[in-house]
Amino acid sequence: MNTNIFRSMSYGVYIVTTLDGRRPTGCVANSVMQITSSPATVAVSMNHDNYTHQCISKTGYFAVSILSEQSAPQLIGTFGFQSGKDTDKFAGVEYQTVEGMPVISDSCGYLVCRVIDTMDTSTHTVFLGEVVEADVFSTAPAMTYAYYHQVIKGKSPKNAPTYIEEKPEPVAAKYVCEICGYEHVAESLPEDFRCPICGVDASLFKKAE
Amino acid sequence: MNTNIFRSMSYGVYIVTTLDGRRPTGCVANSVMQITSSPATVAVSMNHDNYTHQCISKTGYFAVSILSEQSAPQLIGTFGFQSGKDTDKFAGVEYQTVEGMPVISDSCGYLVCRVIDTMDTSTHTVFLGEVVEADVFSTAPAMTYAYYHQVIKGKSPKNAPTYIEEKPEPVAAKYVCEICGYEHVAESLPEDFRCPICGVDASLFKKAE
Incomplete structure (x- = not known):
């Protein structure tokens, strides 16, 4: 089986949000798709280990904010590479x-969904949501996973359905963010360098062999 | 609710295939996504009215061929705008x-899946498939729905999850394919014109008012 073919599947980049009690939380997801048009429903695949998973299970509601090519890449660092269990991802x-659901302003827009069904697998739950509210914030092109990967040079976190383990290629000076996997290729890494994806400083970058 | 936001969701263009007894059949789909990475599973949303739906239900297997930007657009006409009930879509x-599953050669590659779960809605079934075989045919960029819509100027058939009814804009000379909705804008339509998507001749084009 040649699993490289999974790289040819196309996805958007979404922030799936919900409430932890009264506190907003959420995470980045790629595996989001429309299931029916009337009534409109969407499905989201979410890893059991994601804190957002248990919060959606409790509230029975989630929102999907659709990132655009103009959305700040830091949103992906904030929502994709830390846990809402110990962090207030919405700070700032x-x-x-x-x-009742938090939706990200710096996006194409949002869908607010009520969970009407679930399908469970060993590692992920598919939440089927009926769309109860939706609106457009921006007509900028949606960010695709390909754009994120090729233009912003981002990666999937390890518990994403779309995660593929990559063997690092030997490159003279490639600095890899230990938090989010962002790769910075340069002759050296300035001391005041900050990861454009997740915002951590140069001390958390490791030179690839 | 502003349903225009659905246009900002990103999809690939896939041909989902299976067997009707011993005869290969299939249809075009956008709503395909990976659910888990280990074991690898993918979900496909399929309208109950699609002939492919009942064939997958019977065989318990399906394949997903991932179209590339270089795949012949006629594949979308052949598989997306006629029914496998009365047509041998694989002819030619x-x-x-x-x-055991038919996969399209003119594609990025394929995933062959065994159905391990289903989730039903009023109009569509989500088939969850465990990937049993997969390979790459081409490293050409995957065709996205945005590329199909913007570059090839194609539409969704009416029973697709992603179908959105569009009010035709008044354009001086726009010829619309009555089979697949392809729009040809020109001063006139030559008699020997054939639809680049579904292959029908000029007699099946109607001038938009």
């Missing part, structure tokens, strides 16, 4: 509350 | 048989 992030 | 289409 502009958002609105729609039907 | 180059394909291979892998684990």
Whole structure:
């Protein structure tokens, strides 16, 4: 089996949000798709280990904010590479509350969904949500996973359905962020360098062999 | 609710195939995504009215061929805008048989899946498939739905999850294919014109008012 073919599947980049009690939380997801058009429903695949998973299970509601090519890449660092269990991911992030759910302002727009069914697997749950509210914030092109990977040079976190282990290629000077996997190729890494994805400083970059 | 936001969700263009008894059949789908990475599983949303739906339900197997930007657009006409009930969609289409399933040669590659779970909605079934075989045919960029819509100027058929009814804009000379919705803008439509998507001749084009 040649699993490289999975790299040819196309996805958007989404932030799936919900509430932890009264506190907003969420995470980055690629595996989001529309299932029916009338009534409109969408499915989201979420790893059991994601804190957002248990919060959606409790509230029965989630929102999907659709990132655009103009959305700040730091949103992916904030929501994709730390856990909402110990972090207030929404600190410093502009958002609105729609039907009780937090939605990210710096996005194409959002869908707010009520969970109407679930399908469980060994590692992930597919939440089927009926869309109860939706709106457009921006007509900028949606960010695709290909754009994130090729233009922003980002990676999937290890518990994403789309994660593929990559063997690092020997490159003279490649500095890899230990938090989010962002690769910076340069002759040297300035001391005041900060990861454009997750915002950590140069001390958390490791030179690839 | 502003359903225009659905246009910002990103998809690939896939041909989902299976067997009707011993005869290969299939249809175009956008709503395909990976659910888990280990074991690898993918979910496909399929309208109950699609002939492919009942054939997958019977065989318990399906394949997903991932179209590339270089795949012939006619494949979308052949598989997306006619029913496999009365048509041999594979006539004239180059394909291979892998684990009993037909896969399209003119593609990025394929995944062959065994159905391990289903989730039903009023109009669509989500088939969850464990990937039993997969390979790469081409490293050409995958065709996204945005590419199909913007570059090839194609539409979704009416029973797709991603179908959105569009009000035709008044354009001086726009000829619309009555079979697949392809729009040809020109001063006139030559008699020997054939639809680049579904292959029908000029008689099946209607001038938009």
